[in-house]
Amino acid sequence: MSRHETAYHAALEGSEVAHRLYRTELSVTTKDSAMDYVTRADTETQRRIIDRIVEDYPDATIVGEEGDELKSVPADGSAWVIDPIDGTSNFVHDIPFWATTVAAVHDGDTVGATTIMPALGNTYTAGPDRVTLNGYRMTVSEKTAVEEFKVAAILRYGPERDDVFGNLLSTLIREFGDLRRLGCAQGTLGMVASGSLDAAVSTQSNPNPWDTIAGVYLVERAGGTVTDIAGDPWTPDADGFVASNGQAHDAVIERVSDVSNRKK
Structure with missing residues (x-):
């Protein structure tokens, strides 16, 4: 098999x-x-x-x-x-x-x-x-206007990063059409792959491989794009995470790339 x-x-x-x-x-x-x-x-x-x-x-x-x-x-x-x-x-x-x-x-x-x-x-x-x-x-969505994107925040690992995670939530709700926080990274990435969501974003450094690898493959095979939060090629130990339908990935990166450095 x-x-x-x-x-x-x-x-x-x-x-x-x-x-x-x-x-x-x-x-x-x-x-x-x-x-x-x-x-x-x-x-x-x-x-x-x-x-x-x-x-x-x-x-x-x-x-x-x-x-x-x-x-x-x-x-x-x-x-x-x-x-x-x-x-x-x-x-x-x-x-x-x-x-x-x-x-x-x-x-x-x-x-x-x-x-x-x-x-x-x-x-x-x-x-x-x-x-x-x-x-x-299944395929990713075809939406191109980030102002219409439904985006999700994923991978909150601990309270020591809550300030950064709060910055991320604030950014996503202001910069995109609507925000989801679903509490299951792999299920969320499945929804990006199937077009129910347009993007998923994390500020987490070095995430656990079981939280990302399967979902990354689904998104990419469905026609989407996955990078780290700076827009560089994604690896399992990447700094941050952005998965999108690929239609406006650079625009998503532009809006979230400096979240970790932003003051509340």
Whole structure:
């Protein structure tokens, strides 16, 4: 089975575990901050994803959010990047906007990705030949006027960056048509890829690979553009993040590039 097909099946089986545990009573703990949740659903979903991957690739290298898996993507060779539940805060607060996501990477390049939002019934998937939402070809939006853009802020990792994040929110609401803050980066990027949103922006430096890699691939395969916040080529450890439909990417960059340096 090809790597992008394995990524799809692993995400599908993992999402079924997560969905089965959604809206059940779960013990909730936190990690690095009071809002950084983890539940049994996260760990059981990740375990099922890994089990499915190693059925096809017994020597698989796993990069995953939970447990002792690698936390960065090796520069060489193949790896699988997993987020069992992106948007765990939404998950535990009964907000259906959360996702299970798996990306397949080879020598630093993504070769397949799937993001599944089972509570909403949405499956975003891409491989070398197709990029689809629920089995139908998807593309980014065709909007060109940033004043009409629906944009989303993503990747708020901790309170120490709240001033900058506040600057970002203020900028987005002033400079673009409308603002969303959805609490699940991969689901948000899926919406950019499918044209529901026109752009997504983050000021976060060195984001976690499981929060970005699958979504970046979806956006790019759907015809969009992804860079760092200065407009330079995006890498998993980039400083900031801008994903757009590509129709006015430079104009988006112009409006957000100095957010981190701006005083309140």
